[in-house]
Amino acid sequence: MAHRSLLLKFLSAFLVFGAWEIAGRIPVSYAFPTFVESMGALARMAFDGTLLQAYTETLKPLAIGIAISAVTGIAIGLWIGLSNWFDWLFSPIFIVMQAAPLAALIPLLVMMYGIGLTSKVFVVCIMAMPVIVLNTAGAVRNTPSSLTEMGRSFQASSLEVILKIVIPAASPVIFSGLRLGVSAGFIGAILSELKITPTGVGDIITYSRSIADYASMYAAIFSIIVLAVLFLNLLEKIEHFLFEGNTRGYASD
Amino acid sequence: MAMPQTDSTIATIDSGKQDIAVSVRNVTKNYGPVEALKDLSLDFPRGQLTSLLGPSGCGKTTLLKIIAGLLDPTAGDIEVDGKAVDGPGPDRAFVFQDFALLPWASVIRNVSFGLELRGMAKSEREDIASKYIKDVGLAGFEKSYPHELSGGMRQRVGLARALSVDADVLLMDEPFSAVDEQTRRKFQEDLLALVANENKTFIFVTHSIEEAVYVSDQIAILLPRPSRVSDIIRPTGLREKDSHSIRRDPEYLDIVDEIWDSLRSYVE
Numbered sequence: 001m002a003h004r005s006l007l008l009k010f011l012s013a014f015l016v017f018g019a020w021e022i023a024g025r026i027p028v029s030y031a032f033p034t035f036v037e038s039m040g041a042l043a044r045m046a047f048d049g050t051l052l053q054a055y056t057e058t059l060k061p062l063a064i065g066i067a068i069s070a071v072t073g074i075a076i077g078l079w080i081g082l083s084n085w086f087d088w089l090f091s092p093i094f095i096v097m098q099a100a101p102l103a104a105l106i107p108l109l110v111m112m113y114g115i116g117l118t119s120k121v122f123v124v125c126i127m128a129m130p131v132i133v134l135n136t137a138g139a140v141r142n143t144p145s146s147l148t149e150m151g152r153s154f155q156a157s158s159l160e161v162i163l164k165i166v167i168p169a170a171s172p173v174i175f176s177g178l179r180l181g182v183s184a185g186f187i188g189a190i191l192s193e194l195k196i197t198p199t200g201v202g203d204i205i206t207y208s209r210s211i212a213d214y215a216s217m218y219a220a221i222f223s224i225i226v227l228a229v230l231f232l233n234l235l236e237k238i239e240h241f242l243f244e245g246n247t248r249g250y251a252s253d
Numbered sequence: 254m255a256m257p258q259t260d261s262t263i264a265t266i267d268s269g270k271q272d273i274a275v276s277v278r279n280v281t282k283n284y285g286p287v288e289a290l291k292d293l294s295l296d297f298p299r300g301q302l303t304s305l306l307g308p309s310g311c312g313k314t315t316l317l318k319i320i321a322g323l324l325d326p327t328a329g330d331i332e333v334d335g336k337a338v339d340g341p342g343p344d345r346a347f348v349f350q351d352f353a354l355l356p357w358a359s360v361i362r363n364v365s366f367g368l369e370l371r372g373m374a375k376s377e378r379e380d381i382a383s384k385y386i387k388d389v390g391l392a393g394f395e396k397s398y399p400h401e402l403s404g405g406m407r408q409r410v411g412l413a414r415a416l417s418v419d420a421d422v423l424l425m426d427e428p429f430s431a432v433d434e435q436t437r438r439k440f441q442e443d444l445l446a447l448v449a450n451e452n453k454t455f456i457f458v459t460h461s462i463e464e465a466v467y468v469s470d471q472i473a474i475l476l477p478r479p480s481r482v483s484d485i486i487r488p489t490g491l492r493e494k495d496s497h498s499i500r501r502d503p504e505y506l507d508i509v510d511e512i513w514d515s516l517r518s519y520v521e
Binding site for chain 2: 147151155160
């Protein structure tokens with residue numbers, strides 16, 4: 001079973017990359033390199049240190065932003081889910097944040113926080129936090145009431161109800177919010193490097209486009225996608241480690 | 254099982270006839286303008302099973318949750334062993350209609366969950382849980398998860414969890430309504446044995462007249478809007494009967510008919 005699913009993954013990668021190679025060879029556009037060219041550029045940048053240098057720059061706002069979004073996002077989401085009053089106070093902020101066109105807000109952020117790290121962290125947070133908060137709040141609010149009643153009937157304290165019942169019950173939806181939030185955070189990190197100041201991976205993309213080195217540009221984009229996928233896999237491992245029951249499927253009664 | 258409170262509570266009984274484990278005094282419960290329970294008083298004799306029976310919407314589950322301490326009454330008092338109730342306590346354990354099992358936890362963790370919340374060490378609580386898992390007939394399923402069990406088996410887990418905390422009063426909210434008919438019959442027979450063997454007080458909510466008459470020492474008929482106790486029926490000769498012949502007993506059939514006559518007009 002595991003063997004077969006690995007085979008299917010390779011097949012799917014082969015199909016995508018094959019289509020890329022063919023599209024590059026036709027070529028569909030002068031600005032679209034083949035897969036092999038892009039991988040060549042990726043290898044070159046990996047070995048000459050360009051990529052490493054770029055990622056130390058890009059990962060700073062990304063890591064800080066995602067860490068802030070995950071920790072405060074889950075905390076605020078829990079609070080919103082547990083208290084109606086807090087729900088009224090804070091839900092609208094995150095719903096507006098999720099709906100706001102971020103690119104339009106960037107000039108505002110730059111005016112307030114300058115062009116440095118703070119603005120970029122903000123962009124990552126604005127992208128990542130709303131979905132984490134709203135998913136967590138929704139999941140907490142939908143904890144089966146018979147489970148919390150069961151906890152109370154066996155004299156669980158409020159904290160025990162939250163730790164032993166509410167959070168495990170909400171964890172699958174919290175983690176799906178985290179996955180969406182992290183993906184959005186990656187988009188935010190690159191967006192901030194394209195829109196605020198070109199640094200890191202955003203710099204490679206902007207610079208190689210300006211000198212028509214499209215292979216390097218696609219290589220940089222490809223690398224950030226790979227990183228995002230690896231990170232999402234790590235997140236899945238963390239979920240399995242923390243809440244091993246989540247993979248087992250649920251009783252439907 | 255030792256029941257040390259038996260002697261000390263005799264003094265608190267005013268009727269003098271019976272040892273009362275739980276007493277409900279003039280309880281009223283309002284949800285906004287809606288009166289769910291009105292000035293309801295009822296006594297539950299120790300070591301016996303009392304059913305709360307009535308049409309849907311008569312507030313029997315509300316009354317049970319007030320006794321459990323999960324809901325606060327608008328007015329009135331609940332006393333368990335002469336002590337006023339102001340929240341859930343170790344003297345009462347609840348069996349839920351929808352089982353309320355933690356889907357991510359194994360059978361043994363579910364059964365020992367009540368003890369876990371009391372801060373008992375893991376090895377100790379799992380020893381106790383294993384014993385009750387065996388008692389309810391689920392030996393060998395300790396490592397299984399709720400979704401792998403049938404409805405009947407899930408409710409056995411819920412029952413084992415309630416028994417493992419060794420509360421004096423067992424509150425059962427339509428515990429057999431979500432299981433199939435054959436399983437329900439087996440459960441009813443097992444419940445009779447449980448009442449006979451464990452010196453516990455059972456409060457049992459049901460909407461099935463036959464079930465109430467079959468398992469109860471005392472049946473409180475509740476009528477709706479607002480709820481009050483309309484009648485208390487005590488089958489006298491059924492407890493001595495063998496569990497297989499109760500359903501053919503003339504007293505059983507008469508009581509079922511009598512209850513249906515009194516409830517008929519309240520069923521839409």
